[in-house]
Amino acid sequence: MTDRRATLLQGTLDLLILKALSTGELHGLGVSRRVEQLTGGTFVVQPGSLFPALHRLEEAGWLEADWQPSENNRRAKYYQLTRAGKKQLGEETAQWNRIALAIARALEA
Amino acid sequence: MRSRLRSLWRNLIHRGRTDRDLDEEVASVFDLAVEEKIRAGLDPANARRQTLLELGRPASLATRVREQRAGASLDAFWRDLAFGFRLMGRAPLFAATAIASLALGIGATSTIFTLVNALLLRDLRVAHPEQLIEIARVTPYGRGGSFSYPIYRSIRDGNQVFSGTLAISRSLVQANIDTTPVPIGRIVSENFFELLEVPPHIGRVLGAEDGRPGTAVVVLSHAFWQRQFGGAPTAVGSSLLVEPVPLTIVGVLPPSFDDPVVGRPADFYIPMASEPLLRRQSWLERPDFNWLAMIGRLKPEVSIAAAQANLDPVFARTIGEIAQTIRDPESRQRYLSHRLALESARGGLSDLRRQFSRPVVLLMAAVTLVLLIACTNVVNLLLARGVARRREMALRLAIGASRGRLIRQMLTESALLGLTGGMAGFFLSRIGAPMLVALVSDGPSPVDLNIEPDVRILAFTIVVAVGSSLIVGLLPALRTARVEIASDMDASPRTLSASRGSTRWSQALIAVQVALSLLLLIGAALILTSLRNIRSFDAGFNRDQVLLQSISPEKAGFTGDRGTRYWREVLERVRTVPGVRAAGLSMITPISGGGVDLTMTVEDRAGATPATVYVNRISDGFLSAMGTPLRRGRDFTERDGQGPPVAIVNEALAQRFFRNEDAIGRRVTLGSQPGIEIVGVVANAKYLNLREQDVPTIYTWVLNGSDNVGLQLSIGTMGDPRLLAPVIRREVQSIAASVRVPQPRTLAGQIDQSLVTERLVGRLLGAFAGLALLLAAVGLYGVLGYAVARRTGEIGLRLALGAGRAAVLRGVLRESAMLAAIGSAFGVPASILLARALESLLFDVKPSNPIILTGCVVSLFTVALVAAAVPAWRASRVDPLEALRRA
Numbered sequence: 001m002t003d004r005r006a007t008l009l010q011g012t013l014d015l016l017i018l019k020a021l022s023t024g025e026l027h028g029l030g031v032s033r034r035v036e037q038l039t040g041g042t043f044v045v046q047p048g049s050l051f052p053a054l055h056r057l058e059e060a061g062w063l064e065a066d067w068q069p070s071e072n073n074r075r076a077k078y079y080q081l082t083r084a085g086k087k088q089l090g091e092e093t094a095q096w097n098r099i100a101l102a103i104a105r106a107l108e109a
Numbered sequence: 110m111r112s113r114l115r116s117l118w119r120n121l122i123h124r125g126r127t128d129r130d131l132d133e134e135v136a137s138v139f140d141l142a143v144e145e146k147i148r149a150g151l152d153p154a155n156a157r158r159q160t161l162l163e164l165g166r167p168a169s170l171a172t173r174v175r176e177q178r179a180g181a182s183l184d185a186f187w188r189d190l191a192f193g194f195r196l197m198g199r200a201p202l203f204a205a206t207a208i209a210s211l212a213l214g215i216g217a218t219s220t221i222f223t224l225v226n227a228l229l230l231r232d233l234r235v236a237h238p239e240q241l242i243e244i245a246r247v248t249p250y251g252r253g254g255s256f257s258y259p260i261y262r263s264i265r266d267g268n269q270v271f272s273g274t275l276a277i278s279r280s281l282v283q284a285n286i287d288t289t290p291v292p293i294g295r296i297v298s299e300n301f302f303e304l305l306e307v308p309p310h311i312g313r314v315l316g317a318e319d320g321r322p323g324t325a326v327v328v329l330s331h332a333f334w335q336r337q338f339g340g341a342p343t344a345v346g347s348s349l350l351v352e353p354v355p356l357t358i359v360g361v362l363p364p365s366f367d368d369p370v371v372g373r374p375a376d377f378y379i380p381m382a383s384e385p386l387l388r389r390q391s392w393l394e395r396p397d398f399n400w401l402a403m404i405g406r407l408k409p410e411v412s413i414a415a416a417q418a419n420l421d422p423v424f425a426r427t428i429g430e431i432a433q434t435i436r437d438p439e440s441r442q443r444y445l446s447h448r449l450a451l452e453s454a455r456g457g458l459s460d461l462r463r464q465f466s467r468p469v470v471l472l473m474a475a476v477t478l479v480l481l482i483a484c485t486n487v488v489n490l491l492l493a494r495g496v497a498r499r500r501e502m503a504l505r506l507a508i509g510a511s512r513g514r515l516i517r518q519m520l521t522e523s524a525l526l527g528l529t530g531g532m533a534g535f536f537l538s539r540i541g542a543p544m545l546v547a548l549v550s551d552g553p554s555p556v557d558l559n560i561e562p563d564v565r566i567l568a569f570t571i572v573v574a575v576g577s578s579l580i581v582g583l584l585p586a587l588r589t590a591r592v593e594i595a596s597d598m599d600a601s602p603r604t605l606s607a608s609r610g611s612t613r614w615s616q617a618l619i620a621v622q623v624a625l626s627l628l629l630l631i632g633a634a635l636i637l638t639s640l641r642n643i644r645s646f647d648a649g650f651n652r653d654q655v656l657l658q659s660i661s662p663e664k665a666g667f668t669g670d671r672g673t674r675y676w677r678e679v680l681e682r683v684r685t686v687p688g689v690r691a692a693g694l695s696m697i698t699p700i701s702g703g704g705v706d707l708t709m710t711v712e713d714r715a716g717a718t719p720a721t722v723y724v725n726r727i728s729d730g731f732l733s734a735m736g737t738p739l740r741r742g743r744d745f746t747e748r749d750g751q752g753p754p755v756a757i758v759n760e761a762l763a764q765r766f767f768r769n770e771d772a773i774g775r776r777v778t779l780g781s782q783p784g785i786e787i788v789g790v791v792a793n794a795k796y797l798n799l800r801e802q803d804v805p806t807i808y809t810w811v812l813n814g815s816d817n818v819g820l821q822l823s824i825g826t827m828g829d830p831r832l833l834a835p836v837i838r839r840e841v842q843s844i845a846a847s848v849r850v851p852q853p854r855t856l857a858g859q860i861d862q863s864l865v866t867e868r869l870v871g872r873l874l875g876a877f878a879g880l881a882l883l884l885a886a887v888g889l890y891g892v893l894g895y896a897v898a899r900r901t902g903e904i905g906l907r908l909a910l911g912a913g914r915a916a917v918l919r920g921v922l923r924e925s926a927m928l929a930a931i932g933s934a935f936g937v938p939a940s941i942l943l944a945r946a947l948e949s950l951l952f953d954v955k956p957s958n959p960i961i962l963t964g965c966v967v968s969l970f971t972v973a974l975v976a977a978a979v980p981a982w983r984a985s986r987v988d989p990l991e992a993l994r995r996a
Contacts, residue, residue: 027137027138027141028134028138029138029141029142029145047138047163047164047165047170048165048170048173051134051135051138051170051173051174052173052174052176055131055174070137070141074137074140074141074144075133075137076134076137076138076141077130077133077134077137077138
């Protein structure tokens with residue numbers, strides 16, 4: 001069932017995490033589900049990659065985390081974008097679009 | 110960036126809090142996932158299993174985050190280090206053995222490197238040492254570094270490639286100060302300090318103004334100034350008595366000044382223009398007296414080859430002019446064949462370097478073997494401990510550590526051992542290096558080498574320590590990290606199957622150790638046998654019963670006939686001392702490093718060709734003092750000083766020139782003196798060095814009233830010559846108080862000085878071989894002891910089934926002998942191959958000498974069996990019941 005799904009392009013994981021959080025705060029598992037939903041199930045983020053990435057982004061100052069009660073009153077760690085994170089999302093999106101355009105052009109030529 | 114730093118701070122300082130936070134987060138994520146699945150309709154047990162599959166174990170998830178965090182590697186390093194220290198504390202014997210092995214290996218390596226550095230690598234501490242070029246000459250006899258002053262003058266003035274050329278005397282002058290060692294000085298060209306850009310410490314250095322004839326000045330080295338004048342500035346302006354001439358002290362050199370004569374720094378320096386004051390006859394205008402070394406400073410952008418091309422014609426012209434004064438055609442031809450050889454003098458003049466560079470490189474190789482043996486020991490210790498730690502490793506893997514992480518931890522631990530051993534080794538080398546220099550320099554001319562630790566020595570030691578850590582750590586780390594969680598979690602350290610691989614490795618390493626030790630052992634045995642041979646073979650004189658006394662009565666005014674009378678008095682007095690067999694005078698004493706050769710022609714023979722022979726001028730009593738037996742004819746007598754010229758020849762000369770004829774009664778021309786009658790033939794005796802072939806030698810009469818300069822008194826004794834030394838000295842001194850009489854030396858001591866290389870290599874190789882054997886024995890003991898402990902169960906079973914205790918004992922001993930045999934099988938052929946490197950030091954012994962090889966192998970087996978004795982005994986003492994219950 002996983003073979004059809006594309007493997008994540010190097011460097012796109014950070015972008016997808018930032019995008020997933022752009023609409024509001026989520027806990028770790030929530031980020032994973034949201035990425036899956038956003039990409040229509042094309043990308044599944046393995047927890048082994050997701051959590052290190054979350055912590056890395058937090059250390060870079062793009063995410064903030066705090067503990068909150070979850071939907072059914074369990075404690076969970078919720079992540080949200082910082083101002084630097086939003087800026088980073090903008091930059092990475094622009095960068096991605098440039099690359100996508102360039103590659104699309106290259107493939108049409 | 111700032112947030113990254115903040116994270117680093119948080120991760121490293123508030124590690125506890127962030128760690129708890131992470132664990133909680135992972136746990137909560139896990140719970141959330143399980144709940145999600147339950148809500149989707151799975152039963153709780155199934156939901157948990159699904160989540161486990163999806164997320165992995167919470168602990169390993171947390172670990173993966175940790176490895177990503179800022180400062181993770183540093184953090185892990187500190188943790189490993191702390192853990193390493195704790196482990197060392199828990200197994201102090203293991204740690205001490207490992208560190209001591211490494212400290213010995215690294216210390217020995219670093220010590221030898223100090224010598225390599227001082228002799229071969231270190232630059233002189235003068236401006237631009239790389240521009241300095243030593244000018245030497247190649248003669249038919251080999252390389253020589255000495256030139257006469259006229260040659261120096263024409264090279265200095267005739268070249269276009271040097272910005273300056275300096276000269277420094279190889280022969281030394283002595284100050285009239287009664288200390289041991291007597292302060293020594295060198296005569297240098299007045300541009301010496303200017304060219305080396307040495308500023309004065311106080312006063313001034315020598316300069317152009319010191320080139321005027323009649324100048325009587327001297328510059329002191331810093332060390333001598335401190336020693337003799339207590340560092341008093343008033344020393345400048347006072348005078349120093351050198352070979353009874355007062356010279357005015359004009360300045361002191363800085364402490365950092367390096368004499369270009371490496372190993373033999375002078376205490377004071379005298380300008381060339383003062384030389385005529387010190388010698389009765391100046392050497393400055395003698396084209397045939399070679400006593401100066403030359404160093405040129407290359408102009409920028411000039412290559413050595415270009416310099417050579419420029420100097421060659423200048424030199425050829427100069428020696429061409431000098432050669433016209435040589436009458437004997439053979440000598441002239443030989444003189445004209447001299448060529449210049451240029452080489453870098455950035456490390457100073459190369460005499461000592463040339464003497465010791467090969468042995469020192471050899472010792473470097475030997476000490477590397479010792480280091481390897483030491484490392485092998487530590488590898489074995491770590492392997493054995495790695496087996497004991499399989500459970501720990503399996504556990505760490507099970508709770509989420511990666512294999513890379515385990516390898517890193519093991520390497521950190523071995524680095525800890527290596528660096529601690531390296532530090533200890535560095536301190537050991539600080540003790541060892543002065544001892545080594547003392548070993549090189551025993552004898553009347555001390556060697557003074559700069560062995561202060563510099564960046565190079567420090568860097569070398571660090572590199573060796575890190576290298577050893579890697580060598581030591583890699584194999585055990587890789588093996589330990591290969592644990593399997595399932596089979597090793599419950600592995601008891603005694604289980605047979607779990608450690609078979611490690612055992613095989615240990616055994617292979619022991620065999621390697623044995624082979625390397627054998628290599629050193631055989632090398633040492635060859636050198637020491639050679640040393641014994643060369644010290645005891647019949648060299649043509651009785652080396653153990655001769656005293657040598659050098660005095661210079663001519664300096665106290667005993668010249669001409671007064672000198673002859675003085676010497677006769679000396680001989681008479683000394684011969685009456687009880688215990689003295691004979692006494693005589695000579696120009697040259699055997700194996701002193703000095704010699705004279707002249708061309709000799711047999712008279713009254715058609716077509717006689719001149720040939721070169723060694724010459725010694727001697728008095729009556731010299732040959733009997735030396736114990737050189739007379740074969741035919743007669744010895745000199747006192748009356749030979751007055752009558753027609755007579756000579757005694759050795760058998761080699763008689764054989765070469767007269768073959769079947771009788772040499773006695775024939776006349777020869779020696780150099781420019783015709784009509785010398787041969788009156789006796791004596792046995793061959795070594796002249797310049799002990800390894801030479803027997804060379805034709807002629808002895809002529811010495812005490813002729815006009816040329817009594819530089820004579821040596823040789824005294825043959827009946828017993829130990831050292832016992833007579835004080836008596837002889839007193840007796841000689843009582844003849845004339847004005848003649849300075851130093852303590853006599855023994856001929857054996859003088860000969861030993863010529864064997865300094867052999868003794869250095871012999872002693873060190875012997876020490877290294879001993880160390881290697883000890884290390885190998887410790888290694889064997891460790892591996893066998895461990896094997897026995899591990900196999901207690903098996904041994905118990907065998908005993909229980911009826912095996913005899915003697916059989917068990919033999920089994921362990923056999924294993925040890927087996928390893929020794931495998932090691933020897935490689936070590937012996939390797940030693941025969943490698944002994945070629947020793948060839949120049951060997952004397953009358955072949956690398957394949959069966960007695961030495963057998964002896965070494967036997968001693969190795971003895972050591973192997975002794976090392977195995979305790980483990981073997983312990984194995985035979987195993988209590989079957991106890992062993993089976995525990996297994």
